[in-house]
Every structure is written in structure tokens, then in C-alpha cells.
Amino acid sequence: MNGDDRKTIILKQLSEASDPISATTFGKQFSVSRQVIVGDIALLRARGEQIIATPRGYIVEKQPHLTYTIACKHTEHQLLDELYTIVDNECGVIDVTVEHSIYGQLSGPLYIFTREDADNFAKKLTQENVQLLCHLTKDFHFHKICCPTTDHYNKVVSALNQKGFLVS
Known part of the structure; x- marks a missing residue:
């Protein structure tokens, strides 16, 4: 799987998740290091995605409240x-x-x-x-x-x- 496909899946999973997802969890899912995932998240943020790092993992910022x-x-x-x-x-x-x-x-x-x-x-x-x-x-x-x-x-x-x- 290439990096663009991985980032698309990461964003989709974060958008649908009710709980934070850690870089380690994504790393295991995609058989890459945690650092690769941290880089993917940084690239997603750079293109404007509202991804927030919490103490328990990443979430997509939702503003319904x-x-x-x-x-x-x-x-x-x-x-x-x-x-x-x-x-x-x-x-x-x-x-x-x-x-x-x-x-x-x-x-x-x-x-x-x-x-x-x-x-x-x-x-x-x-x-x-x-x-x-x-x-x-x-x-x-x-x-x-x-x-x-x-x-x-x-x-x-x-x-x-x-x-x-x-x-x-």
C-alpha cells in the first residue's frame, strides 16, 4: 500500500471513530512504524485536515457542539x-x-x-x-x-x- 492510500484510510477511520486511535495502532494495522504514521498525520494536517493529538491518540475535530x-x-x-x-x-x-x-x-x-x-x-x-x-x-x-x-x-x-x- 502506498502512502496516499494509507493516509486516505487513516483519515476515514479517524472520521468514523468514536474514540481516539493511536499511531501505534495504525502502525500495526499498516505494518509500518509509529513514526511513519506520525509523519502521515503531519502531512494530513498540512493539507488542512483537522486532526487533533490527544493523550490517548488522534481524533478528527468535530464541531457540532x-x-x-x-x-x-x-x-x-x-x-x-x-x-x-x-x-x-x-x-x-x-x-x-x-x-x-x-x-x-x-x-x-x-x-x-x-x-x-x-x-x-x-x-x-x-x-x-x-x-x-x-x-x-x-x-x-x-x-x-x-x-x-x-x-x-x-x-x-x-x-x-x-x-x-x-x-x-
């Missing part, structure tokens, strides 16, 4: 409560951003849409012994969230506000 940015503050122990509050209201967490005094905006992709995603994220933080990005800013951070409707957004904001997680 409304996106909002919310300002939050909570302790590390309240992380799952914050994430559950968002996903339990049928919204998703796209990323986290902090404003660092030296580096400016620092962001990390999250793509958390279910409690399982939230649990996996928290588990990986523990396994890798990594601190949250918001530790750099005394727990203050922004999330880009996606919601199917404005009503869903209003419910999330109300629930997060009741828990004291929102900063206005």
Missing part, C-alpha cells in the same frame, strides 16, 4: 468532582489553559467526555506522578468546554458555581 471558556479554581482533590460535574451534564472538556507569568498561555488537550475518560485522566496523573497544570497558577485555570445546547451550558455553569469551582 457549542464551545465556551470557563474560569475555574479548585484543589487537586476536587479534580474529579469538577470533571464529573461537566460530563454528567452532557458536556465535554476539550482542554485546560493557564496564564503563566513567564511563558504566557500554556494549554493541554484533555478531550474528556465521560466519567471513564475523567477516571483514566486522573489515573494517568497518579501513575505518571504528574502535577496538574493549574499548580503553576495556584489552582486557577480555564477550560474550553463543549455543550450540545445553551441550556446544557447554563446547567454546567450553575452546578460548578454551586460547588464553588467557578471564578467570575
Whole structure:
């Protein structure tokens, strides 16, 4: 199979996938190295395809939902409560951003849409012994969230506000 055919199949599979697909998975499927797949993804992005790298693999960015940015503050122990509050209201967490005094905006992709995603994220933080990005800013951070409707957004904001997680 040539590279163009492989890229076509990669894009089709990513567009149809409900979960991220890793470069390693594609590499095994096509009997090529992970690095070859990373190169294919880079070429697809260069031609304008909206492919996003997440901690669990690649996804095609889909924008059927409304996106909002919310300002939050909570302790590390309240992380799952914050994430559950968002996903339990049928919204998703796209990323986290902090404003660092030296580096400016620092962001990390999250793509958390279910409690399982939230649990996996928290588990990986523990396994890798990594601190949250918001530790750099005394727990203050922004999330880009996606919601199917404005009503869903209003419910999330109300629930997060009741828990004291929102900063206005």
C-alpha cells in the first residue's frame, strides 16, 4: 500500500471513530512504524485536515457542539468532582489553559467526555506522578468546554458555581 492510500484510510477511520486511535495502532494495522504514521498525520494536517493529538491518540475535530471558556479554581482533590460535574451534564472538556507569568498561555488537550475518560485522566496523573497544570497558577485555570445546547451550558455553569469551582 502506498502512502496516499494509507493516509486516505487513516483519515476515514479517524472520521468514523468514536474514540481516539493511536499511531501505534495504525502502525500495526499498516505494518509500518509509529513514526511513519506520525509523519502521515503531519502531512494530513498540512493539507488542512483537522486532526487533533490527544493523550490517548488522534481524533478528527468535530464541531457540532457549542464551545465556551470557563474560569475555574479548585484543589487537586476536587479534580474529579469538577470533571464529573461537566460530563454528567452532557458536556465535554476539550482542554485546560493557564496564564503563566513567564511563558504566557500554556494549554493541554484533555478531550474528556465521560466519567471513564475523567477516571483514566486522573489515573494517568497518579501513575505518571504528574502535577496538574493549574499548580503553576495556584489552582486557577480555564477550560474550553463543549455543550450540545445553551441550556446544557447554563446547567454546567450553575452546578460548578454551586460547588464553588467557578471564578467570575
